[in-house]
Amino acid sequence: DKAGHKHFMAKEIAEQPQVIAEAVKHYLGQSGHSITLPDGGLDFTGIDRLVMVACGTAYYACLTAKYWFEQLARLPVEVDVASEFRYREPPVTEGTLALFVSQSGETADTLAALRYCRDKAERIVSVVNVPESSIARESDLALPILAGTEIGVASTKAFSCQLTVLLILALEAARQKGRISEERLESLLSALRGLPATLGNALETDTMAEALSLELAEAQDILFLGRGLMYPLALEGALKMKEISYIHAEAYASGELKHGPIALIDKHVPVVVMAPRDALFEKTVSNMQEVMARGGRVVLISDHAGLEAAQDGIWRSIEMPMVDPVLTPILYALPAQLMAYHTAVAKGTDVDQPRNLAKSVTVE
Ligand code: F6R
Numbered sequence: 461d462k463a464g465h466k467h468f469m470a471k472e473i474a475e476q477p478q479v480i481a482e483a484v485k486h487y488l489g490q491s492g493h494s495i496t497l498p499d500g501g502l503d504f505t506g507i508d509r510l511v512m513v514a515c516g517t518a519y520y521a522c523l524t525a526k527y528w529f530e531q532l533a534r535l536p537v538e539v540d541v542a543s544e545f546r547y548r549e550p551p552v553t554e555g556t557l558a559l560f561v562s563q564s565g566e567t568a569d570t571l572a573a574l575r576y577c578r579d580k581a582e583r584i585v586s587v588v589n590v591p592e593s594s595i596a597r598e599s600d601l602a603l604p605i606l607a608g609t610e611i612g613v614a615s616t617k618a619f620s621c622q623l624t625v626l627l628i629l630a631l632e633a634a635r636q637k638g639r640i641s642e643e644r645l646e647s648l649l650s651a652l653r654g655l656p657a658t659l660g661n662a663l664e665t666d667t668m669a670e671a672l673s674l675e676l677a678e679a680q681d682i683l684f685l686g687r688g689l690m691y692p693l694a695l696e697g698a699l700k701m702k703e704i705s706y707i708h709a710e711a712y713a714s715g716e717l718k719h720g721p722i723a724l725i726d727k728h729v730p731v732v733v734m735a736p737r738d739a740l741f742e743k744t745v746s747n748m749q750e751v752m753a754r755g756g757r758v759v760l761i762s763d764h765a766g767l768e769a770a771q772d773g774i775w776r777s778i779e780m781p782m783v784d785p786v787l788t789p790i791l792y793a794l795p796a797q798l799m800a801y802h803t804a805v806a807k808g809t810d811v812d813q814p815r816n817l818a819k820s821v822t823v824e
Contacts (some may be wrong), residue, residue, distance in 0.1 A: 467811045468705070469612035473797050474663060476617050480790070481656035483606045483621050486755035487628045492653045493646065494634045499601055502629075504636040507557045510537040513545045513573045514561040515821065517615040517699065521561055521587075521622040523692035524789045528630035532786075534639050542569035543824065545576075552580040560586045561626070563610060563618040564820040565593020572824070574598055587625050589618050603629065612812045613819050614703050616797045619696065620659075623790045626651070651784040655791075661781045662794045668778050669795055672759065673802030675776070676730055677705070683721065683731045683756075684711035687744050689789050690734040697732060704804040704814050714747040727755040728759060730775070732799070734792050737766035738785040745770060761795050 465471040489496050510529055512522035519541050524536040540550075542560075546569060551820035552558060557583035562570045565588040574595060577584055585601040589607050595811040596602035605621035631648060634640035676682060682701055694711035701709035712721050714733070725731065731751045741762075748758050748770065757775035760767065763782045770777075778795050804811045 466805070467612065467801075469614055469801055469811050471617060472610055472612050472617045473794065473801060474619050475608070475665070476769045476794065477656040477659040479607045479617050479621055480624050480659060480808065483624045483810045484652050484655065486604070486606055487625065488649060488652065493649060495628055495635065495649075497601070497632065499630075501819075502583065502585065502632070503555075503599055504533075504633045506555060507535070507786075508555040509553075510535055510557050510559055511550075511552060511577070511581070512537060512559045512561065513540050513542050515567050517619050517696060518561040518563060518570075518622060519777055520692045520696040520699070521619055521626060522559075523695070524623055524689060525626035527628060528627055528691050529633060530551070532630050532640055533633035533637055535633055535637070542573040543569065546573045549576075549617070552577050555584055556581045558584050560584070560595055560599070561588075561622055562586065562593070562595050563605075563607075563615055565590040565595040566820050566822050568594070568822050568824045571595055571598070587622055587629075589621070613814055613817050614700055614800070614811075616793075619717050620790050620793045622758055623793070624655075627786070627790070633786070638670045648784060648786060651787050655783075655787060658781050658783050658791060659794065662791050664797055665778050665780065665795050669798035670802045672776050672778070673799055673806050676707070676799065676803045677806035679707055679728065679730050681724065681729050682707055682709040683724065683729060684709060684734070685714045685717065685731060685744070685747060686711070686734040687740045688713045688738070690736070690792065691783070692704050693734055693789050693792050693796060694732070696793065697734065697799070700797060700800035703817065704800055704809060704811055706809060706815075707803065707807075717747050717750060722723065722750060722754065725751055725754045725756040727757065730759055731756045732759045732761065734796070735766055736763050736780065736783075736785060736788045736792070737769060738788070741766055741769070761792060
């Protein structure tokens, strides 16, 4: 049942305020002021390193979470795609928390990576959407993301719910390790409680994304740029775009632009820049200027303050609500998904069943 939407993907994008509200309620309890993990929780004493492994969109959720675990909890994190991790035979030592993220819980490479860590890691934890899945069953602790069934092959609500659960886990690690003040913790929990409403507002960018997508649908190539927490999101935006619209899309860390990819820029290439006005914003502005100086068409996704500060020359923009910088990946996932969705619709592709792709990849 598409609940009045043309595609399951549109329905699942629109559902994000509700499903994230569910996840937040589940992990922050009725009061919303403390973190509760299932099954007796997780003891971070004795954990001095995290290894996070996943594939595709779930891998980008892990890359995002690396910033959170490192910055909030000061825990070193290694992130890898499961197909590389499993055959590299990396050292996994005591004190390592091995964390696997998978919507289906059945991805062959992720499951094999989990089995490799069994008997080596201190604890095996998974973040899954299907609680009865193999990955959930074989973990010491499985954290549900509560996204509900996801039918569209391109993952949308599962991604934002994965991010939400991973952020809560990073906050719990920071709390247990005494690396976050009570005030800062409460202010981030409060931002999480307010997130469903903020996401509801962000969905209003749908019409802007739709209008923009008519123009993006003409492109042969699209670049996505982001810094810090926006870098993994740029990767996710490019993956979503190529998966369902079949337009070649690539993402780079903004600072990498001048180390090669800038050679691709001309007046035919739209460059989507994801940049809320955070501590790194000024750096991104100078990267945008480099793009514009070469005729590149910049699409800036930012908040009111960012759009004000970005000056002239921006080709198109999408204005996002303001939110604590820590939460921006969850919010900015929406325009990334909406742009891909509307571009695919404009191109007339099979949005829910893109060619060559399967929802659950149970063979390597
Ligand atoms: C992209 C997408 C895939 C999956 C990947 C992992 O939209 O859906 O990249 O994220 O195949 O799948 P799970 O999360 O089921 O392990």
